[in-house]
Amino acid sequence: MLALLVFSSCLLFSTLPASAQTKKQLEKDKAKVEQEIKKLNNDLAKAKKNSRTSQQQLNLLEKKIAERTKLINNINGQVNLLNVKMSQTEDSIALIRTQIDSLKLEYGRVVRALYNDRGNLDKLVLLLDTKNYNYAYLRTKYFRDYSRYRRRQAAYIRQKEQELGDISLDLQRQQREQTDLLVQQRRQKDELSKEQKEQQQSLKASKQQEKSLQQQIAKKEQQKKQLQQQIQKIINEEIAKAARNKKGSTATGSSGSTTTSAAEVALSNDFVTNKGRLPWPCYYNKVSREYGKYTHASGGQNMNNGIDLICKAGAPVKAVFNGTVSRVFTCPNGTQGVIVRHGEYMTVYANLANVAVSEGKSVSTNQHLGTVYPAEDGTAEFSFQLWKGTTSQNPRQWLR
16 A cells, blocks of 8 residues: 555656746746747837838738747647646546545444454453463554554545645646636737738738839839939030030130130139049938939839939038039929039039029039928938030049
């Protein structure tokens, strides 16, 4: 019987250390995932402050759903582990109850047997009714051992009942823990369902926004292309007009023509001398487009004859060198532009909200020409070009 009790105790606690370690690891992983979800919630809240759905929001939602799924799987693991432990505890309870019943049954049989034979078990008679001293000693030892056995049996029964009570309390604790885990599981599944729905809505909004943005980009790039063509046409007209004026002056033999020609040559030479030292036409945050051919987001190709700068809305624009305003024009997007001649060179200032100079007026270096136009999306992009005759130049090589 004692060996059976020892075996049952080993059976009860043999799996607990490994289970406890696994549970501890699951709880550690759960806390880590919950912390990651908290961080993603904060990042997502910041991303949602933007007026438009962004790819960043979709990426954050995708990560959050993945972490939420990981958390649900973690809780499932804890529930499964707890189910195994509860099953083992219930088996142990059943085994201990069987043991208690067996102990009580055996104890009862002994007590009843002793009660029924109480008239025949007079110790004094049994001791005196012996052939010799050895038999008397053995009978005395028998009574003493049997009495100890009965006390041990009663103690075993009390011990197993206490053990049964402890394990029953532990089972109740496990059941409460299981209930709490199942509540967490349902809550996390509800959150996952909301996040998946939000992801679908965000994805739909993102696709609509992407389509709208592509249309806006295509429209904007078309306007840029038209602006390049418009400036090229104006430059050609200015060159042609200058050629006609020069030809007319030569034909009439005007004395002023020589002075004008010399002044233009001197201004051109002075402009070239300052190559690489010209001031930037405005303060900017970053360069949005460098000089040269490029492939834009809508898939087509354009030629940028200058450099495009992202500025603050209303940023002042200044002349990069002394010259004469040869043209004030309206850009394809409705903004304004200015062309300043510096001898055989010309500088172009486009996407202005307003112009502070007029055609034919002389301007000096750093003189205010106008301000940068603010777009509907809150950005402000300024375009600057530099030409020698009908050939565009890379402004990077001329600005300091």
